[in-house]
Amino acid sequence: MRRTTGRSTLKEVAERAGVSIGTASAVFAGKTWVSPATGSVVRRAAEELGYRPRARRPAETGMIGFVSWVSELFSPGNLYYAPVVYGAQQACAELDLSMTYEVIQPRGDRLPLCVERGQVAGLLVLNVGASRDYLARILDAGVSCVLLEHAVIDLPVDYVRHDDETGGYLATRHLIGLGHTSPPPAIITAGAHIVPAARRLAGYHRACAEHGLTPDPAYVRPGDFTARTGYEQMTALLDLPVPPTAVFCANDLSAFGALDALRERGLRVPGDVSVIGYDDVAMAAHASPPLTTIASDKELLGAQAVWHLVQRVRRPETTSRDTMLGVRLVERRSTAPPHP
Structure with missing residues (x-):
């Protein structure tokens, strides 16, 4: 017992x-x-x-933890991960700290090993796999947390995230500004429980409303941030009675899948359909055609998270901070005005 x-x-x-x-x-x-x-x-x-073993301070261990939850959506091979981890590692090097990286299996309730073993005083938590109760258990173990791209919750933790609602707005406004209004742009998003996707979708709706556009519900396609569902949902959009002339894919991987579907149908990008992605991963500039996208500074995300974590470990009683990083539109060759 x-x-x-x-x-x-x-x-x-x-x-x-x-x-x-x-x-x-x-x-x-x-x-x-x-x-x-x-x-x-x-x-x-x-x-x-x-x-719970006593969490030792960074001065004793010289180490912080970085954990993420593995899934098809957030796998270690995902192109989004590497620059975030690299940015965190660079910040650790500047601060003379080491970082241990751990992938947590979904539906598991075991705490990260670095927490169980008392090896770290602070933990970076990336993506949506961490429930409030799970995070509370980590805090109860005496380990401070900074959450990356996570929903705000009622726990004494810090947050570092990108301004994804503005990003979704910029992407959609770009397509509307090119003349894609009849019909309005479509969007391939991800589940509502995926916080960045929900924020990007909110930005999409804000841009449409600002320009007096009401997209057909069939134009809002559920995905999961993978190339596979980007392909599947682009195919579904093309099969509609009135296919869209422009599509906002809520991340670059789904945009790559959408480009594949358009090529299979013999459609030109952007001559027949414009496509915009999100994240500006390394491969975006080398897509065919080079992908217009929303850029987010993923290295800065990782570095900022480390700096905040060190401060929170030193002063755990401080109030929570929510740091939002800016995003920007990167225009390449996958978007253009609709074909007359």
């Missing part, structure tokens, strides 16, 4: 697990000489007793 009152000690954990205090300490310190079986017994005892 898990103990619910008082604060357990490492000695009590060791006694319950039937090991020495030194062995129990080695488990939480991540020492490799402890067998996996012994580690499991010690961690189970700690869970039953409600024990």
Whole structure:
């Protein structure tokens, strides 16, 4: 039975697990000489007793954690990830810190290993996989958090994100400004639970409303930020009685899939259909044609998150900060006025 009152000690954990205090300490310190079986017994005892190892300060460990949740949507191979992690690593180098990177499986409730082992005092959390309750458990372990591209929640954490609503607005206004008004531009988005996608969709609707346009609901296509659904939803748009002449894809990967669908139909971009993406990943400039997109500074996102995390670790009692980074339109050759 898990103990619910008082604060357990490492000695009590060791006694319950039937090991020495030194062995129990080695488990939480991540020492490799402890067998996996012994580690499991010690961690189970700690869970039953409600024990959390003391999070050591960066001065002691020289390390912060960076975690993300793996899925088809946010896989480590996603083109968005690398520059964010690189920016965080560069900031760590400037601050003489190390960074450990960990991918968390969906539907798992186990805390990141770097938290369980007491290796870090601060954690960067990227994307939508972290529930409020999960984050609260991390905070209860004495680890400060900065959330990247996450919804604002009622916890003492900091946020660093891009101004995605403005980005969605800029992308849609660009298409409308080119003359794509009859019919209005379409959008291939992602699930409403994906915070950046929801914000970009809000910007799309704001631009349409500002110009007196009411898109057909069939023009708002659900996706999941992958090339596969970009292809599928572009195909569905082309099969409508009145296909759109312009499409805003809420990220570059879905735009790449949309370009494939248009090529298969023998349609020209931008001669027949204009396509705009979002994120300005490295491959966007090398697409065929080069992709017009919304650029976000992903390296700066990672670096800002590290700087905020160091400050929050030093002063955990400070109020939450929500830092919003700007975005900009990058015009290339995938958008043009509609064909007469």
